[in-house]
Amino acid sequence: MPSAPDEVMARVRRLRREIEYHNRRYYVLDDPEISDAEYDELFRELLDLERRFPDLDDPNSPTRRVGGEPAEGFETYSHGLAMFSLDNAMDLDSWQEFSARVSKVLAGETPDWWVDPKLDGLAVEVVYRSGALSVAATRGDGRVGEDVTRNMRTVRNLPLVLEPAGVGVPELLEVRGEVVMSKAEFAALNERQAESGGKVFANPRNAAAGSIRQLDPRVAASRPLRFLAYGVGRVAGAASEWRTQEEVMRGLSGLGLAVPPQARLCATAEEVAEYFKRLMDEREALAVEIDGVVAKVNSLELQKRLGETSRSPRWALALKFPAHQAQTALRDIVIQVGRTGALTPVAELDPVRIAGVEVSRATLHNQDEIESKDLRIGDRVIVQRAGDVIPQVVRALIDERTGLEKKFVFPVSCPVCGGPVTRLPGEAAVRCNNLSCPARLEQGLVHFVSKAGLDMQGVGARWVRRLAQAGLLRSPADLFTLDRDRLLEFEGMGEKSADNFLRAAGQALARADLAGLVSALGIRHVGERTARVLAAAYEDLDALAAAGEEELMALPDVGPEVAASVRAFFGNERNQELLARFRALHLWPRGGGAAGDGRARPLAGKKFLFTGTLPAMSRSEARARVESLGGEVVSAVSKRVDYVVAGDEAGGKLARARELGLEIIGAQAFNELITGN
Numbered sequence: 001m002p003s004a005p006d007e008v009m010a011r012v013r014r015l016r017r018e019i020e021y022h023n024r025r026y027y028v029l030d031d032p033e034i035s036d037a038e039y040d041e042l043f044r045e046l047l048d049l050e051r052r053f054p055d056l057d058d059p060n061s062p063t064r065r066v067g068g069e070p071a072e073g074f075e076t077y078s079h080g081l082a083m084f085s086l087d088n089a090m091d092l093d094s095w096q097e098f099s100a101r102v103s104k105v106l107a108g109e110t111p112d113w114w115v116d117p118k119l120d121g122l123a124v125e126v127v128y129r130s131g132a133l134s135v136a137a138t139r140g141d142g143r144v145g146e147d148v149t150r151n152m153r154t155v156r157n158l159p160l161v162l163e164p165a166g167v168g169v170p171e172l173l174e175v176r177g178e179v180v181m182s183k184a185e186f187a188a189l190n191e192r193q194a195e196s197g198g199k200v201f202a203n204p205r206n207a208a209a210g211s212i213r214q215l216d217p218r219v220a221a222s223r224p225l226r227f228l229a230y231g232v233g234r235v236a237g238a239a240s241e242w243r244t245q246e247e248v249m250r251g252l253s254g255l256g257l258a259v260p261p262q263a264r265l266c267a268t269a270e271e272v273a274e275y276f277k278r279l280m281d282e283r284e285a286l287a288v289e290i291d292g293v294v295a296k297v298n299s300l301e302l303q304k305r306l307g308e309t310s311r312s313p314r315w316a317l318a319l320k321f322p323a324h325q326a327q328t329a330l331r332d333i334v335i336q337v338g339r340t341g342a343l344t345p346v347a348e349l350d351p352v353r354i355a356g357v358e359v360s361r362a363t364l365h366n367q368d369e370i371e372s373k374d375l376r377i378g379d380r381v382i383v384q385r386a387g388d389v390i391p392q393v394v395r396a397l398i399d400e401r402t403g404l405e406k407k408f409v410f411p412v413s414c415p416v417c418g419g420p421v422t423r424l425p426g427e428a429a430v431r432c433n434n435l436s437c438p439a440r441l442e443q444g445l446v447h448f449v450s451k452a453g454l455d456m457q458g459v460g461a462r463w464v465r466r467l468a469q470a471g472l473l474r475s476p477a478d479l480f481t482l483d484r485d486r487l488l489e490f491e492g493m494g495e496k497s498a499d500n501f502l503r504a505a506g507q508a509l510a511r512a513d514l515a516g517l518v519s520a521l522g523i524r525h526v527g528e529r530t531a532r533v534l535a536a537a538y539e540d541l542d543a544l545a546a547a548g549e550e551e552l553m554a555l556p557d558v559g560p561e562v563a564a565s566v567r568a569f570f571g572n573e574r575n576q577e578l579l580a581r582f583r584a585l586h587l588w589p590r591g592g593g594a595a596g597d598g599r600a601r602p603l604a605g606k607k608f609l610f611t612g613t614l615p616a617m618s619r620s621e622a623r624a625r626v627e628s629l630g631g632e633v634v635s636a637v638s639k640r641v642d643y644v645v646a647g648d649e650a651g652g653k654l655a656r657a658r659e660l661g662l663e664i665i666g667a668q669a670f671n672e673l674i675t676g677n
């Protein structure tokens with residue numbers, strides 16, 4: 001086994017730092033500095049070096065976020081300090097009583113309050129020793145939890161190594177917070193789960209908890225989780241200077257941890273009440289689900305004086321929001337057929353207002369959901385919604401049954417094409433097997449033209465459906481060979497609409513990039529983000545189609561489910577025919593970050609790195625020129641770089657490029673390359 005030379009070790013350390021920095025920009029600050037392709041480039045370079053020099057192995061390397069082998073079970077972990085739970089106030093009167101009691105205990109002193117949202121996720125403690133993540137454990141019963149370190153390492157916004165802040169890195173820091181999944185990610189996950197017959201989660205909290213308590217860290221790694229810190233346990237060293245909750249939160253944030261952005265300081269109990277009301281109004285619009293507000297005495301000294309009961313601190317209170325639920329009647333259950341053929345039951349409800357929105361339909365996910373909840377047509381039911389999460393039927397009010405309720409019989413054939421349906425062992429979804437089922441085809445086409453696909457503006461879902469029903473669109477490839485005269489035969493399709501339609505298709509053909517096309521294909525478990533990862537890693541659809549599962553799983557964000565699904569997609573004969581038609585249409589974008597425009601691409605697959613200034617051209621112009629010719633611009637020196645373009649005052653990158661023996665060209669040679677002269 002080769003042991004790593006010093007410069008490789010230094011490079012690996014630098015890459016890890018850079019990648020963690022960009023992770024933070026992306027996942028914590030929502031403000032990325034580099035493109036996904038550039039990020040992937042750094043990531044691949046690190047992976048490659050770690051593979052070649054196993055002695056550089058480090059459990060805190062960002063590459064380890066992809067997870068490891070499944071565990072048998074979780075070890076237990078005893079928390080250094082107990083993780084208390086909170087007392088709840090169900091209304092503002094209880095809050096006033098609580099704050100009055102606090103002032104009384106403090107002999108008339110009125111504290112200021114730190115307030116943050118009560119996050120609806122899974123409580124976890126993350127322990128850092130000398131700045132490196134050492135253990136993460138669930139709250140459990142407050143004293144003993146489960147050691148979920150390997151899964152927590154896959155949470156993208158959780159620093160594996162703390163950033164040295166002003167005060168330096170504490171020797172010991174126990175960070176407490178909540179693992180959450182955003183409402184949008186939750187909805188998308190559930191859709192994927194329902195389609196594939198996986199477990200459907202009742203709410204984002206269950207999804208987050210279920211993901212962290214997965215025995216296979218690769219599954220956890222494929223789930224979109226985030227950690228938001230709200231406090232600390234034991235602290236030793238640099239950070240033990242913190243005197244208030246506010247300083248704790250600012251300190252955590254400075255060390256690289258994400259904190260709830262709505263957290264703030266209130267001077268009085270009345271301000272806390274105002275904050276509570278405001279957050280209740282904003283609740284729907286927030287990215288993550290919250291079920292109230294937590295108010296904490298700001299001064300740590302006063303917190304100590306107030307102490308705690310056996311269960312909860314006397315210096316903090318959760319002010320809970322009213323539930324987002326309502327009662328209504330379940331009128332009927334109808335079946336929708338999705339683009340993967342899954343038959344999804346949908347509840348038709350007597351319209352009811354929940355949190356300001358009228359709800360008349362709710363997803364029931366699959367057959368098992370109806371059976372496990374024993375839902376019957378005619379039942380009175382509890383329905384809930386939160387933010388952009390699709391409304392759900394929580395349960396039936398069994399006591400209110402009259403005896404007239406009817407059991408729902410799940411169809412044994414596809415309600416759209418009449419073809420046979422099957423349920424594979426281990427799957428929850430009942431599927432229509434007919435690949436040409438009009439419902440499957442229609443939904444697939446609608447997805448293909450949507451924003452999540454090729455984003456063909458001017459090609460509306462309504463027209464796509466009509467053309468599919470009329471037999472003009474039998475495959476996404478047909479979108480590019482439509483005949484203007486045939487279009488004009490349709491009632492309501494004027495010359496202008498037809499031209500818009502054809503123009504949009506033509507533009508999509510010319511502009512499609514690999515990420516958009518991969519996403520448009522509608523491969524199960526492959527959303528837009530994963531499509532970008534795949535597109536960055538492969539030359540074209542052929543290369544992706546040839547990739548094995550192991551190889552796919554080495555990519556960020558790709559777990560076993562995704563890898564198997566990609567393999568299955570490209571193994572299917574009809575999909576291979578579709579690819580052949582794309583190729584014939586020259587709908588064949590190049591990956592690896594190249595911007596596809598269908599024109600000549602003399603620099604296709606070539607990677608450029610700029611260092612120093614070019615005399616006659618700005619950096620962004622140079623980048624645009626390279627990309628328009630099919631090349632890619634990267635910022636990290638690696639042996640994969642084809643051309644290092646050295647301008648004036650080129651710096652350290654030039655030296656490194658020389659070390660690696662890369663091809664180095666000057667401004668003039670670069671000009672010749674891009675002009676072809």
Ligand code: IVH
Nearest residue numbers: 084085086116117118119123230294313316
């Ligand atoms: S502070 C001693 N702050 O609520 C104070 N907890 O019922 C302990 N939670 O298990 C917690 N958001 O998981 C605090 N902003 C927040 C919170 C929060 C959610 C959870 C936490 C805890 C439970 C207590």
